[in-house]
Amino acid sequence: MSAPTARLGALLGIVGFLAVVEFTSGIIQGYYTPMLTDIARHLGVHDADVNWLEGSQLMLSALVVPAFAKLGDMIGHKRMLLISTALTAAASLALPFTDSFTVFLVAWALQGFYVVWLPLEVALIWARARAIVARTGQGAPSALTAKAAGVLVAALEAGAITGALVGGALVDALPLWIVLLVPALAIVVCFFVILFGVDESPYPAGGVFDTTGLVLVSLALVALTGGLSLLRLNGAGDPLPWLVVGAGLALLIPFALWELRRADPLIDVRMFRNPALWPVFLTAGLFGVSVLGAQAPLSTFARTDPAVHGYGLGTAGFTTSLLIGFYLVAMIVGALLFPMLARRITPRRALVLAAACVGVGFLLFLPLHDSYVQVTANMLLVGLGSGALVAALPAAAAAAAPEAQTGVATGLTNSVKTVGGAIASCVFGIALLGGATGAAGGTAGSFAGYVTVWVVCGATALLAAAALLLVPRQAFTDRPADLPIVV
Missing domain, CATH: 1.20.1250.20 (MFS general substrate transporter like domains)
Known part of the structure; x- marks a missing residue:
C-alpha cells in the first residue's frame, strides 16, 4: 500500500472509531425517553419536574461548547474529546445509584458534556484531512470532512433509534437501576475507543485561554437560557423572565467588545x-x-x-x-x-x-x-x-x-x-x-x-x-x- 493511500486509510479508520462515539451519543439521546415517567416515580417527583432535566442539560451545553471547542483548537481535539467523555461517563455512572432528585439533576446536567463530541470530531477530522491532503496531494479536505460528517450523523441517528428501542424494552423487564447502568457502561467503552483508536489532530494552535471571555459569554448564555426557561414556566405575563432574557442579550455587548480587543479570543x-x-x-x-x-x-x-x-x-x-x-x-x-x-x-x-x-x-x-x-x-x-x-x-x-x-x-x-x-x-x-x-x-x-x-x-x-x-x-x-x- 502506498504512503498516501495508507494516510487516507488511517483517516477512514479514525472516522470509524468516531462513528462508535456518535452511536453512543445517539444512545444517550434516545435511551431515556421511554422511561422518563419511571424515573419520575423512582425519584418521587411529579412528571412536570422532568422538564428540569432537559433545562439543566440545555444550560450546560450552552456553557461547555464554547470552552471545550476553543480548548480543542488550543491543546488538541482528541484530548478534549477524552475529557468530555470521562465527565459524561462519571455523571452517567452516578444516575443508577441515587434516588435523590437533586443529585440526579446535577448528574443529568453533567451528562450533557456529550454535546461537544460532534463539533470536536468534525474539527479533528478537518484538521487531519487538511494535513493529509497537503502532504499527499490526494483528496479534498472539505469533501472528506462532509463525507465523514454524514457517516457520523448516520451513526448518531442509528444510535438514537437503537437507544429508544432498547430502553423501552429493558425498562419493562429489569429494575430501573440496571436499566440506567446500560448507557453508562457504553460511555465507558466509548472512552477507551477514543483513547486507543483516535489520533490527535495535528498542530494545535496553542495560546492563552481567554478566561474573561468565557465568564462573560457564560453569564450571557445562563441568563438567556434561564430566562427562556422561566418564560416557559411562568408565562409571558411575568416580567421577570423578560428581564433575565434582556440581561443575557445585553451581556453579549461587553463580551463582543472584549473579544475584539483580544489577539487570541475565545470566540x-x-x-x-x-x-x-x-x-x-x-x-x-x-x-x-x-x-x-x-x-x-x-x-x-x-x-x-x-x-x-x-x-x-x-x-x-x-x-x-x-x-x-x-x-x-x-x-x-x-x-x-x-x-x-x-x-x-x-x-x-x-x-x-x-x-x-x-x-x-x-x-x-x-x-x-x-x-x-x-x-x-x-x-x-x-x-x-x-x-x-x-x-x-x-x-x-x-x-x-x-x-x-x-x-x-x-x-x-x-x-x-x-x-x-x-x-x-x-x-x-x-x-x-x-x-x-x-x-x-x-x-x-x-x-x-x-x-x-x-x-x-x-x-x-x-x-x-x-x-x-x-x-x-x-x-x-x-x-x-x-x-x-x-x-
Whole structure:
C-alpha cells in the first residue's frame, strides 16, 4: 500500500472509531425517553419536574461548547474529546445509584458534556484531512470532512433509534437501576475507543485561554437560557423572565467588545462578518427551531385523539415511536446523501436544498395533517433535510473558518442551534397552551398552537435557505490556495 493511500486509510479508520462515539451519543439521546415517567416515580417527583432535566442539560451545553471547542483548537481535539467523555461517563455512572432528585439533576446536567463530541470530531477530522491532503496531494479536505460528517450523523441517528428501542424494552423487564447502568457502561467503552483508536489532530494552535471571555459569554448564555426557561414556566405575563432574557442579550455587548480587543479570543466574533460563515451560523439557529423545538409538539399531535378534540392522529405509543423512527431513518439517508449531492451541485446549493426540504415539509402540515400517511410523508421530507443539515453545518463551518478556529466554528453551530431550540421550545409551549382544550383538565395542546409550530418551523427553514443563497458561490469547496503548506 502506498504512503498516501495508507494516510487516507488511517483517516477512514479514525472516522470509524468516531462513528462508535456518535452511536453512543445517539444512545444517550434516545435511551431515556421511554422511561422518563419511571424515573419520575423512582425519584418521587411529579412528571412536570422532568422538564428540569432537559433545562439543566440545555444550560450546560450552552456553557461547555464554547470552552471545550476553543480548548480543542488550543491543546488538541482528541484530548478534549477524552475529557468530555470521562465527565459524561462519571455523571452517567452516578444516575443508577441515587434516588435523590437533586443529585440526579446535577448528574443529568453533567451528562450533557456529550454535546461537544460532534463539533470536536468534525474539527479533528478537518484538521487531519487538511494535513493529509497537503502532504499527499490526494483528496479534498472539505469533501472528506462532509463525507465523514454524514457517516457520523448516520451513526448518531442509528444510535438514537437503537437507544429508544432498547430502553423501552429493558425498562419493562429489569429494575430501573440496571436499566440506567446500560448507557453508562457504553460511555465507558466509548472512552477507551477514543483513547486507543483516535489520533490527535495535528498542530494545535496553542495560546492563552481567554478566561474573561468565557465568564462573560457564560453569564450571557445562563441568563438567556434561564430566562427562556422561566418564560416557559411562568408565562409571558411575568416580567421577570423578560428581564433575565434582556440581561443575557445585553451581556453579549461587553463580551463582543472584549473579544475584539483580544489577539487570541475565545470566540473570534469577526467570524460573524465572514460572508461564508454568518449565513451558516444563522441557519444553525433557525434550524434549531425545528430540529430541537418541534419534536415534542409533533409527538403530542400524533397522540391527540381526533374523536375528542377534532384534530390529531390518536396513535398509540408504539405507533408514535414508529413515526419518530421513520423520521430518524430519513435523517440518516439525508446525512449520507448530502456529500454526493454537494459534489454534483456545490455544497452551497445542497445546503439551500436541504433547508428548503425542511421548510416545505413543515408547511405541508397545513393542508396535510389528517392521516398517519400524510404526517409520515411530511416527516420524511423534513427528516431528509434535517439529516443533511445536521451533518453539513459543522463541516461547512470548519471549511470556511480560520485555521486556528475550526473547533470554535463547529462549536458555534451547535451553540446557536441550541439557543434557537430553546427560544422555539418556549414559544411553542406558550402557543400550545393558548386555547388548550380537553376533558382531562385541558391537557391537549390547541390546534392553533400546532399551526403556529408548523408555520414558524416552515418559515424559519425557508428563511435559512434564503440566507444561504447569500453565501459566495464557491464557499465550502476545496481550492489549492486554501490548503496549508505542511512540512
